[in-house]
Amino acid sequence: MSRLPRVPLFATLLYLACAGGAAAQVPPPPDTVPTLEAVTVSGVQPGPGLWRATKGGHVLLILGTLSPIPGNITWKTDDVDDAVAHAGALILPPHTEVKPNVGFFGKLALLPSLIGVRNSPDGKTLDETVPPDVYARWQAVKARYIGDERKVERYRPIFAAIELYKQAVKKSGLRKSGYITDAVVAMAKKHNVPQVPVDYTLLIDDPRAVVKEFKKSTLDDLACFTQSVDNIEPQLAAMRDRANAWATGDIAALKDERRAKQISTCLDAVTEGGLAQRIGLTDVPAQVRARWLAAVDAQTAANAQTVAIVPLDDLIGAKGYLSALEARGFKVESPDDDDSPGNTAGGTP
Template identity: 45%
Template sequence: MEPSTTSDASLETIVVTGEQPGPGLWKVSKGGHVMWVLGTLSPLPKRMEWRTAEIERRIGESQEVLLGPRVKMEANVGFFGRLALLPSLVGIRDNPGDAKLVEVLPTPLYERWRVLKQRYIGRSNKVEQWRPIFAARELYESAIRHAGLVEKPLITDAVRAAASEAGIPLTPVLLEVGIDAPKAALKDFKKAELDDQECFRLTLERVDTDLARMAERANAWSTGDLAALRALPHVDEMGPCRAAITKLALMRERGLDDIEARLRGAWLDAATNALARDATSFALLPMHLVVDTDGYLEELRRRGYTVVAPDEDAVASSAPP
């Protein structure tokens, strides 16, 4: 693989600023009960102000608000909960034996890293001893800041505030996972050989070629341009990164290698229960799980619910009898 040749100028998609409407709401219904679903996205424009009047109105009409699906680890194994987000953790982020990236990566891949690191991280060498999976995350976060984007829970915070103001209860959608002997698990991870080069390569690929598209997706969410959101493919560079971790023997042995499927099941259970229980409810769900042809809303459609996108005609979107 050749080193990156993408120039900063070619990456400059101007991100929106000021007040923006955000996307419309998906309507899921059955038997007279309705759930309004807001698709979330990250990163978003740093200087965007989201116009939330419709969101606040729908939340005020609801009996409960489902938060986005997430994994909850037991308090005594918080390490694994934080690991799911790939933070920079002292003690586990370094390569075994303090090896440097130049020693563990193929030369072409390292050269591509070196160019992108210089562009977005600078001269700091602190990441050169990190495992590729952590170094890739550091590069990604630096690159989106450079593009005027931010990874913060802006949407969830606004929804929480609206629910609190209206006195509507929040329902977490959690997959609760416990691990026996967490100290032993941490020790195993420190010495484990991670197959994380694919995670590293795809993250570099996304930073090098997809940064402008990330800005376009952020703009499309902000302005409510659903056609653009559907047209711009969702790139999940974190998928191979999560897979690198869940494939470890220590994760399989602890029953943590099927988290994605279990999380899907947890959200679908919570959503169908809310639709049965409440006349009106509201839910948060990552945008790609809203619009994907195999996403969570498509699964509800297959189960006989009517799913209507903000820009669709209700008749055309009805579930088959």
Template identity: 70%
Template sequence: MKRPRLALALSLCLALGASPLLSAQTAPPLPASASSAPLLEAITVSGVQPGPGLWTVTRGDHTLLILGTLSPIPRDVTWKTDQIDDALAHAGELILPPKVEIKPNVGFFGRLALLPSLIGVRNAPDDATLQQTLPPDVYQRWLAVKARYIGDNRKVERYRPIFAAVELYKEAVKKAGLRKSGDITRTVVDLATKHNVRQVPVPYTLLVDDPRAVVKAFKRSTLDDVSCFTQSVDNIDAQLADMTRRANAWATGDMTNLRDDRRAKQLQTCLDAITEGGVAQRAGIADVPREVRTLWLATVDDAMAHNAQTVAIVPIDDLLGDDGYLAALKAKGYTVQSPDDE
């Protein structure tokens, strides 16, 4: 069974590579100038729009309505909340998005002692540079997108490829005028508060025993992350355009155009690079996506057992696909109806 993709690809990557081990909350062209970065058309969905559709999950007389959240989205995108507002007005509980934390299984002073060993943890073993690590053609393509989105950052040249890819993604999203989907979740939480709906968190915490040994082993280890890096470099411009298209689709309830097989493939490649290494498996990090999905499904089972109606918020990337949460619900015997079927 494949692991759920989620933004776990980024959170687990950061958990392996920085202080989030304490707490983890993605002919060679010549380098282009930063001014050549693609400009995305600003999106403001106006007028009477249906807003994002809700998946309907049923078993007997019990109903679960799921809002899939999209990230990132344009800063000025708006969406109509009538449907989710009405759903919450008749709901017994709101299941919040899963939250993952990866922490050292030590006390306060143990965490302080761990901090020095975290210095340089993003860097490649033996101080190798990206130019030394990557195939020449991939490195030339990297220089082009780095010039557009990151600029003259020499430190990133000593990062492992997967951490350089994370830095590229973060800076490209920022330059494109996009933002995280936190406002969507906050809006839903505010609506739930207005209707006095009980909010149910889905927290998963992995306690890492002997974290200093894990950090040392990770610094010495290699990751099979060149494929993840290559896809990130080659897809970044198209991804920014796709983000605009998907944001429009999300705000207007167009489920067909929310699907993005290229993004799903890239996320899975990067997640595999993180979780299939020996260090990740010994620390238990490889099991996190499966454990999070199991915890979420158990939370749904409990809510469906005692509520006539429940609402849940889940990232779109976790919902869709053969290994997504919707497929898992069907496998458990629930009836799942897409917004397209309404």
């Protein structure tokens, strides 16, 4: 590994959906935890619809992607393929990473300092970091989804929560949605449609010093960890329901306010510290959004029709990309728009 953790590592927090952070009862022992209902959607499904944003006679069609999604579905691509075939450009999903501002040998020198970057300061274990009642609940869900793994016990709470999420998703029949983007890119290649990347790289000066400071710093991540532990079961159920809604094109069922609360809690734990502010991590979402909007402005001005792929977490909500488009004068219509105020856009479906 020759770079600092990518922003998507922190963006993984976006998928720690929960039941809103309310206090939960201590779950029963591992052998009595109820088995999660399997994902029900399989086979060929209609897939998601496309948001439509228009301005000055130019059309932007947006495919919102969801991750994770059912692992055993095949979504119908006819509508998306037709949209891409008639597009002048395909705007790719925003991509962000954090990289050390050093050369090849500087990256090699950085490698030793990255060892243990997820671990708690001063070698503390979770049972020394979180309250006893929270740790007891952690032990129950850890036994169910992670097992006897000891390494995770030395993680900072927020990284332990990420590991819990990752392992739980593996057992729930869900998978990442990267193959959806790959399918759309293949369509663009088939129809000779230019692909427009939206990339942002945050370069870190003196990365070894940054890593050293991060290892010594504390994160206010107890609330994130507690919510994640207490809500892993309803969290997985919500993931399943949203995944099924995405696969069947049920836009209205994609709304999840509790998920947004969990996102806010966990991201605040990462970005509100002084280190994150000094290296510019807190500015990344705004920088990425500005680049995406700039790409939209350029491509919609140059083409009668443009297609874009955007993760749903970025797309919907009061601060989502759809709201930003409306603020720039676009008329935005949701895939299931029936001309009622509640279905025309600004944010949540």
